[in-house]
Amino acid sequence: MLDYLVVGLGLAGTAFCELLERQGKSFVCITDRSQQASVVAGGLYNPVVLKRFTPAWRAQEQLQIALPFYEQLEQKLETKLDYKLPVLRRFASIEEQNNWFQAADRPQLQPFLSLNIRENHNPLLDAPFGFGEVLYTGRVATKILLESYTAYLREKGCLQENTFDYGNLEVAPDRVSYQTFTARKIVFACGFGLKENPYFQYLPLNGTKGELLTIKSPELKEKNVIKSSVFIIPLGNELYRVGATYKWKDKTNTPTEASRNELLQKLDVFLKADYEVVAHVAGIRPTVTDRRPLVGRHPEHSNVFVLNGLGSRGVLIAPYAAHQLLQHIEQGSGLQGDMDIERFAKKYMQA
Numbered sequence: 001m002l003d004y005l006v007v008g009l010g011l012a013g014t015a016f017c018e019l020l021e022r023q024g025k026s027f028v029c030i031t032d033r034s035q036q037a038s039v040v041a042g043g044l045y046n047p048v049v050l051k052r053f054t055p056a057w058r059a060q061e062q063l064q065i066a067l068p069f070y071e072q073l074e075q076k077l078e079t080k081l082d083y084k085l086p087v088l089r090r091f092a093s094i095e096e097q098n099n100w101f102q103a104a105d106r107p108q109l110q111p112f113l114s115l116n117i118r119e120n121h122n123p124l125l126d127a128p129f130g131f132g133e134v135l136y137t138g139r140v141a142t143k144i145l146l147e148s149y150t151a152y153l154r155e156k157g158c159l160q161e162n163t164f165d166y167g168n169l170e171v172a173p174d175r176v177s178y179q180t181f182t183a184r185k186i187v188f189a190c191g192f193g194l195k196e197n198p199y200f201q202y203l204p205l206n207g208t209k210g211e212l213l214t215i216k217s218p219e220l221k222e223k224n225v226i227k228s229s230v231f232i233i234p235l236g237n238e239l240y241r242v243g244a245t246y247k248w249k250d251k252t253n254t255p256t257e258a259s260r261n262e263l264l265q266k267l268d269v270f271l272k273a274d275y276e277v278v279a280h281v282a283g284i285r286p287t288v289t290d291r292r293p294l295v296g297r298h299p300e301h302s303n304v305f306v307l308n309g310l311g312s313r314g315v316l317i318a319p320y321a322a323h324q325l326l327q328h329i330e331q332g333s334g335l336q337g338d339m340d341i342e343r344f345a346k347k348y349m350q351a
């Protein structure tokens with residue numbers, strides 16, 4: 001009998017499997033490629049909501065768990081994953097500069113917002129009011145992480161690469177059975193795929209489609225992440241990721257002409273360099289009505305769990321939420337109320 005079955009190998013499933021392994025638990029992960037969020041993600045981590053100059057939810061605690069988590073993974077997979085990069089918020093006006101200083105004075109934001117306005121030294125960027133620098137930021141190469149971790153689990157013999165068929169799952173009080181596997185517990189980390197999961201359909205997962213472009217610009221030579229109405233994220237080799245869009249109706253992973261045009265229009269407001277678009281991708285962020293993760297135990301089946309709702313901040317939240325869930329299951333430690341699915345228990349009763 002296995003300790004765990006894990007369904008889904010995006011950022012959430014990867015974090016959970018890795019923590020299981022670090023605790024010496026046996027598991028098999030079953031995953032397909034129906035969801036793409038973790039593969040296409042910009043990979044940025046930054047502790048501040050730059051639109052509103054507010055701290056991101058529990059960002060400090062998340063950084064403390066996520067950074068060592070990725071560092072250990074880098075060593076294990078012998079692959080560079082975490083690129084520490086400054087994120088520069090472009091100011092559109094003097095008023096925005098003032099707002100930045102006011103925000104930087106607030107105790108919760110003080111550690112994360114630099115008080116030195118950075119002047120623009122790149123002639124190919126239009127930024128007459130300069131930039132504010134966010135501290136403790138970077139980019140995790142999520143696609144490389146998933147490829148390496150998939151290969152690692154494949155080699156270890158604990159990966160099944162096909163679609164989980166909910167009809168074949170049998171849940172008993174002390175075990176779950178699926179095809180040839182029996183495990184003590186099952187954890188669903190399916191991203192937006194949760195919509196197909198009969199055990200958790202009552203949860204208010206919305207899903208927000210996002211699209212990103214990759215551009216090549218030999219002349220731009222920018223080393224920082226630039227945040228204006230879109231992000232420009234340097235990838236090396238003269239490549240930059242540009243994104244992202246937010247769309248609430250379309251739930252497909254198909255890139256659209258309209259989003260491409262939207263991104264390019266926003267980019268052209270402040271980018272003066274020549275470039276060509278070399279890639280265009282799309283995925284669905286697992287977003288939740290109250291913008292908090294969906295983590296915890298099924299209301300009736302004590303060995304069925306969910307790890308979801310990472311929204312647009314999966315890089316920082318995944319290791320943190322996985323850690324919380326595993327502690328909760330193995331040590332009985334309480335889950336924080338604002339991420340525990342217990343908060344939707346009423347919805348389950350009504351469903």
Ligand SMILES: Cc1cc2nc3c(=O)[nH]c(=O)nc-3n(C[C@H](O)[C@H](O)[C@H](O)COP(=O)(O)OP(=O)(O)OC[C@H]3O[C@@H](n4cnc5c(N)ncnc54)[C@H](O)[C@@H]3O)c2cc1C
Pocket residue numbers: 007008009010011012013030031032033034035036037038039040041042043044045162163164165189190191192193194196209210211212243244245282283284285286307308309310311312313314315316
């Ligand atoms: C365009 C875009 C840009 C983004 N940029 C950033 C960013 O810069 N920084 C950041 O922190 N976050 C970013 N995000 C958000 C981030 O991608 C998500 O928060 C995160 O990837 C969600 O991870 P997940 O593992 O929960 O879900 P997913 O990545 O969707 O993974 C779920 C996995 O489960 C599998 N699965 C689903 N159903 C089944 C089934 N029935 N059987 C088998 N397998 C199944 C899926 O195929 C998939 O492999 C971005 C998202 C998008 C779309």
